Amino acid sequence: MEFSRTGAPHLPPETSVSSIMLQVLLALIPGIAAMVWFFGSGVLIQIALSVIFAVSLEWLMLTVRHKPVKIFLGDYSAVLTAVLFALCIPPLAPWWISLVGMVFAIVVAKHLYGGLGQNIFNPAMVAYVVVLIAFPLELTRWLSPRGLADAGALTEIPGLLQSLQTILNGQLPTILSWDAISQATPLDLLKNGVEQNRMISEIRQSPIFGSYGGRGWEWVANFYALGGIWLIWRRIISWHIPVAIIATVIILTLPAWLYDPSSNPIPLEHLFSGALILGAFFIATDPVTGCASKRGKLVFGLGVALLTLTIRLWGGYPDGVAFAVLLMNMFAPLIDRYTRPRAYGKT
Amino acid sequence: MNQRHTDSIGDYLHNFPGGLKLKHHKALSCSKPLPAAEIPLSREYVVPITQHLGKPTEIIVSVGQSVKKGQALSKPGKSGQAPGAQVHAPTSGIVTAIQAMPVPHPSGLSSPCVVIEADGNDSWIKLEPVKDYKSLSCIELIQHVRAAGIVGLGGAVFPTDIKLQSTSCSIDTLILNGVECEPYISCDETLMRQAPERVIEGALILGHAFNITNILIAIEDPMDTCRKTLEKCIKQFDADDLITVVCVPMLYPEGGERQLIQVLSGKEVPAGKLPSAMGVLVQNVATIAAIHAAIIEGKPLIERLVTVTGAGIKDPQNVSARIGTPIADLVNYCGGYTPSVARLIMGGPLMGLGLQSDQLPIVKASNCILALTHANIASKQTEMPCINCGNCVNVCPAGLLPQSLQMVIRADNFEALESLNLDACIECGCCDYVCPSHIPLVDYFRYGKGEQRARAREKQFSERAKSRFELRETRLEKLKAERLARHQKRKQALVGSADKKDSVAAAIARAKARKQAITDQQASSRSNPENNSSSGSEDHS
Numbered sequence A: 001m002e003f004s005r006t007g008a009p010h011l012p013p014e015t016s017v018s019s020i021m022l023q024v025l026l027a028l029i030p031g032i033a034a035m036v037w038f039f040g041s042g043v044l045i046q047i048a049l050s051v052i053f054a055v056s057l058e059w060l061m062l063t064v065r066h067k068p069v070k071i072f073l074g075d076y077s078a079v080l081t082a083v084l085f086a087l088c089i090p091p092l093a094p095w096w097i098s099l100v101g102m103v104f105a106i107v108v109a110k111h112l113y114g115g116l117g118q119n120i121f122n123p124a125m126v127a128y129v130v131v132l133i134a135f136p137l138e139l140t141r142w143l144s145p146r147g148l149a150d151a152g153a154l155t156e157i158p159g160l161l162q163s164l165q166t167i168l169n170g171q172l173p174t175i176l177s178w179d180a181i182s183q184a185t186p187l188d189l190l191k192n193g194v195e196q197n198r199m200i201s202e203i204r205q206s207p208i209f210g211s212y213g214g215r216g217w218e219w220v221a222n223f224y225a226l227g228g229i230w231l232i233w234r235r236i237i238s239w240h241i242p243v244a245i246i247a248t249v250i251i252l253t254l255p256a257w258l259y260d261p262s263s264n265p266i267p268l269e270h271l272f273s274g275a276l277i278l279g280a281f282f283i284a285t286d287p288v289t290g291c292a293s294k295r296g297k298l299v300f301g302l303g304v305a306l307l308t309l310t311i312r313l314w315g316g317y318p319d320g321v322a323f324a325v326l327l328m329n330m331f332a333p334l335i336d337r338y339t340r341p342r343a344y345g346k347t
Numbered sequence B: 001m002n003q004r005h006t007d008s009i010g011d012y013l014h015n016f017p018g019g020l021k022l023k024h025h026k027a028l029s030c031s032k033p034l035p036a037a038e039i040p041l042s043r044e045y046v047v048p049i050t051q052h053l054g055k056p057t058e059i060i061v062s063v064g065q066s067v068k069k070g071q072a073l074s075k076p077g078k079s080g081q082a083p084g085a086q087v088h089a090p091t092s093g094i095v096t097a098i099q100a101m102p103v104p105h106p107s108g109l110s111s112p113c114v115v116i117e118a119d120g121n122d123s124w125i126k127l128e129p130v131k132d133y134k135s136l137s138c139i140e141l142i143q144h145v146r147a148a149g150i151v152g153l154g155g156a157v158f159p160t161d162i163k164l165q166s167t168s169c170s171i172d173t174l175i176l177n178g179v180e181c182e183p184y185i186s187c188d189e190t191l192m193r194q195a196p197e198r199v200i201e202g203a204l205i206l207g208h209a210f211n212i213t214n215i216l217i218a219i220e221d222p223m224d225t226c227r228k229t230l231e232k233c234i235k236q237f238d239a240d241d242l243i244t245v246v247c248v249p250m251l252y253p254e255g256g257e258r259q260l261i262q263v264l265s266g267k268e269v270p271a272g273k274l275p276s277a278m279g280v281l282v283q284n285v286a287t288i289a290a291i292h293a294a295i296i297e298g299k300p301l302i303e304r305l306v307t308v309t310g311a312g313i314k315d316p317q318n319v320s321a322r323i324g325t326p327i328a329d330l331v332n333y334c335g336g337y338t339p340s341v342a343r344l345i346m347g348g349p350l351m352g353l354g355l356q357s358d359q360l361p362i363v364k365a366s367n368c369i370l371a372l373t374h375a376n377i378a379s380k381q382t383e384m385p386c387i388n389c390g391n392c393v394n395v396c397p398a399g400l401l402p403q404s405l406q407m408v409i410r411a412d413n414f415e416a417l418e419s420l421n422l423d424a425c426i427e428c429g430c431c432d433y434v435c436p437s438h439i440p441l442v443d444y445f446r447y448g449k450g451e452q453r454a455r456a457r458e459k460q461f462s463e464r465a466k467s468r469f470e471l472r473e474t475r476l477e478k479l480k481a482e483r484l485a486r487h488q489k490r491k492q493a494l495v496g497s498a499d500k501k502d503s504v505a506a507a508i509a510r511a512k513a514r515k516q517a518i519t520d521q522q523a524s525s526r527s528n529p530e531n532n533s534s535s536g537s538e539d540h541s
Helices: A017-039 A044-066 A070-072 A077-088 A095-111 A123-134 A136-140 A158-168 A186-195 A217-233 A240-259 A268-274 A276-283 A294-314 A321-338 B139-145 B160-166 B187-194 B196-209 B224-236 B255-266 B285-297 B327-334 B391-395 B401-409 B414-419 B432-436 B441-494 B498-526 B531-540
Strands: B044-049 B093-102 B110-118 B173-177 B214-220 B243-248 B280-284 B303-309 B316-321 B339-347 B368-373
Touching: A017 A077, A017 A217, A044 A070, A044 A077, A044 A095, A044 A136, A044 A158, A077 A095, A077 A123, A077 A276, A095 A123, A123 A136, A123 A321, A158 B401, A186 A268, A186 B327, A217 A268, A217 A276, A217 B401, A240 A268, A240 A276, A240 B093, A268 A276, A268 B414, A276 A321, A294 A321, B044 B093, B110 B327, B139 B160, B139 B196, B139 B285, B139 B414, B160 B280, B173 B196, B173 B255, B173 B285, B187 B196, B187 B214, B187 B224, B187 B285, B187 B303, B196 B214, B196 B224, B196 B243, B196 B285, B214 B255, B224 B243, B255 B280, B255 B391, B280 B285, B303 B327, B327 B368, B391 B401, B391 B432, B401 B414, B401 B441, B414 B441, B432 B441
Parallel strands: B173 B214, B173 B280, B214 B243, B303 B368
Antiparallel strands: B044 B110, B093 B110, B303 B316, B339 B368
8 A cells, every 4th residue: 555755744833933923913812801891992993994905915915925825814813913903002092093004014114024923023013113203292192091080081991982983083073072081091191200200109009000010901911921821821922021031120129118108119010001011921921022931031031021121111212012022122132142052962 | 980979870869841641561472480481483574674763784695595593684884984783684484585675663664674584493502601701801792792783672772882882982871771661561571571691681681891889780769570570680799889770750751761861860961962972871671681692692783572462462461572573463473463453563652663564574673562452552543733732842842842843844934943852852752742732742743753864964065065066165165365476487488588588689789780781881882862762661670
């Protein structure tokens, strides 16, 4: 009897790129749900918009580059990029923010560098940083989270139709005003407050703060962490980068807080107010633009945390996760070069 | 001598990096009552001449010759060459052909084989067992092993005599490798349960000849029956203080020689060295049993236990099969194929060799014949780009970066390849199995290794050519210098000897004087104005 000859190993593969990307998307669901609860259905509209733009652009680029469209569209990497980007921008940002973001993510950061696996920079973060620098006004209009006591005229966040209108027109419906529904983020307040030499306890009087992070934000971060821990348990990501980031933040901010709690926020504030938890579990863990070895991952995480804190404390932006990740992306090959595991029997 | 040191190898178990936890599927072939069935005589046996890792051996039979069971068909190559393992007739019969035939080999190429038509008598040559193994020196033992054509039966088929020789008789620990870490394979477990005395006594034979003080039998955790059987047998041989059974946790590829040493000793075999550099010798249990048969019964290696298993086989089991039996005969004995069979493999599912046909013969390396169905093999997959996920790095037992390796191999960057230690790769397939992009990493590494070898050969060749050229140049230079020196010497001899010069000058002077005298005579005799012309001619001279 004749058989077909193929090389070993013969077992069916354990996993696939699309299965990894899908599981990361699944792990984002609790965080997305929390975002929707606190910031309204605008979050879902942004996700839908970004995904549509991303998939269309991915299809376009694959066709232009003569790549098998079906295979690469089915890997869900563009969808994941789009969702991560959409979670970073304000829920009521105009629609063209997504478009500009996805052009930079999919066309520039991904396909101009050679497509899946070849990009040096995290596409979602490239997109976010581009729109953050280019459109600062639109990118700082964050909504007040649900349950804020002194929300003024409005007690509820905008509904689905209102959100859709706002996003597509770029203007609020007449009954709403930006002043009423938007608010500085907790990290903004903290940064400005500290710069004005106000005490932390005084700054934290603002209702925008929750029990340890920002109101609403801390819960969103908790749910992101939940999804992230599930990913570690599923072995989709390894613990090294999240643990390195969180541990570095705690180790670096704890002494300052212990020394002078009136002008230095408690470490939890750093972790749970901005994008740090999302960044630690979902963004810095992007395999393509990160390090491959365990030690390399630890160094990578340490660098992300260090740069984030540096930007938060001394930089011009209230949060620095995106910049920190992009800067560390540049160092990833170098880190990999110097953290090579020792081969068996070699000294 | 037999006292074990408190910190000797095997006292504590250590870890090796990476590895895979796999479903072992061993019960499939392990449930039959022992001993394993013997495959009835086949009509025809095809014995490949090269069944070992190394140079081919020399055929010493001719077509039409009748041979006895156990008669040598080939002999190791000429002295000076790396000797290969000789092969023997699996049964008595007539040599009907000596020709190149397809063999189970990764290249898929044909290789010289001796075809024997069985006469059905199955009559042995005269066997010459060693009466008292304790009288054997290690050199004599190696000679017996060589004559029996024994190779590593774990799958590597490296000639055992060469391996033993390389230890230069200076080892203190013998590790018997009974760790069948690849799924499905259970022939070693079957051997240890069915004939523990062959394994134990075989170990004692080696132990005695090599003066070994510590013998370990490494088996996997789930092999509990096997451990009990072995321990009972060790007691019977009264070798409690010499031989220990060690159960190691089930983790692929723990049965790899270097990984097993790492697990048992916590140390790594230095790169480019053999385990004997650490005083350790590792032998597969089946190899030990073959050594036992060679010494105690005088039998050469002509049969082995083979696991015939997989969902593609109707009645999976372990069988005892002669070398040279067509694989189809084994499959038929085990009930044939199930309708859904899709792939035939010699070896395990991770490192095994995909076979193109079941007409190929069983060879010394055939520990397992695995028939898999569509459901349990990889369907045709598209290779995606590497996403640098690091899964391969995490499972690599050799501490390599497979994702970087495949990148530099694709780029044909062979300088970078060296710094990434491709030579440490054991081709276990762990990286390949966990790769989400379905990149055939092991294929890339084999290609890379082949290229590296070719390049090394080329480099060696060009270096040899260069040194030959340089030698020639210096030789020519030297000849030239010598010639010049000789010239100089001769010249000097001419110029240097003053007497000769003077004598020449004197001769010239004499000649001149004589000429002068003649001219004078002529002038005086004629006394006419021709004087001028004669003086002119004098100027010329």
